[in-house]
Amino acid sequence: MNIYGISLENLELYLEGIGEKKFHAKQIFRWLYDKRINSFDEITDLKKNVIEKIKSDFSMDMIKIVKVEKSEDTSKYLFELYDGEHVEAVLMMHDYGRSVCVSSQVGCNMGCAFCESGRRKKVRNLESYEMVEQLLLIEEELGQRISHVVVMGIGEPFDNYDNLIEFIKIINSNYGLSIGARHITVSTCGIIPKIKEFSNLELQVNLAISLHGPNDSIRNKIMPINIVYPLDELMESLDEYYSKTNRRLTIEYIMLDGINDSEICAVELSKLLRGRNCYVNLIPYNETKNIQFKRSKMRQISTFYDILKKNGINVTIRREFGGNISAACGQLRSKEEEI
Ligand code: SAH
Helix, strand or coil: CEHHHCCHHHHHHHHHHCCCCCCHHHHHHHHHHHCCCCCHHHCCCCCHHHHHHHHHHCECCCCEEEEEEECCCEEEEEEECCCCCEEEEEEEEECCEEEEECCCEECCCCCCCCCCCCCCCCCEECCHHHHHHHHHHHHHHHCCCCCEEEECCCCCHHHCHHHHHHHHHHHHCCCCCCCCHHHEEEEECCCHHHHHHHHCCCCCCEEEEECCCCCHHHHHHHCCHHHHCCHHHHHHHHHHHHHHHCCCEEEEEEEECCCCCCHHHHHHHHHHHCCCCEEEEEEECCCCCCCCCCECCHHHHHHHHHHHHHCCCEEEECCCCCHHHCCCCCHHHHHHHHC
């Protein structure tokens, strides 16, 4: 096992399992996430035999940064994993802090028609340590702490649920990366059983739903997951999420020219969301050379926005980061693999 992939509570269980006191877990976490040691030998407050045992059971192997592309307020990192696979993460400098978009899988099986990450199928899930290390390496490269995390990179996080939750526990822990649950957002295309499980978690993590269509017929065309989990069942699961957590949902809606951006769609979306505690993030589509979809015209996006507003829906148009550095959704990995 990799030490960066185990939560505090599981490390406590491990220590008890080898006949040691569980409070050592907090000490070890401090060495890893506060002092940022590179070797277990740097630990000075544990008995030699405990350190040796940990060394024999855990590795500290790191993924590697193989490319960084930077623009003024955005940096894109390409990572290489132990098996030569690649994933990417994006750092965005906001006025409220530094936010990182992490990947959760190598590739993706959801098959959304507009998405570069899904063009090639899932190769494998990321281990929790591979998600944690994206953040550790970015913090090291940047020399600053990350304040916000969104799981919106390559992959469907709810298709890698257990590793996702372990990752969230590690970065959320005060002894880990100390990123507040309210500063963590998980985005899903709508895997209902996992939305239900997520609703029952004690963590106050935010949930974002990639909706992208106001009805089944449009959603079926661009998001195959909708055929398995149709819109009315999805909305029902979101209502349940809200009633259990009291947390406002984010609805992501990519603006695709001529596909889902008509005034009729805006009215339909307003009806669908009216009375529900959510806010809509309209996302200008990032065009990619391998996929034929086009971004909606700015005028169309404004009209769409106005209709939602008029109907009392909370809505924003997403500020764009990194368009000029292939920071859009799986494009850097694709470029690398093509080379
Ligand atoms: N699988 C998860 C999370 C990863 S995708 C999900 O579906 O939510 C993160 C977001 O980026 C999703 O809303 C996805 O639909 C969107 N996205 C994918 N390709 C995009 C593109 N080219 N331009 C803009 N958004 C895109």
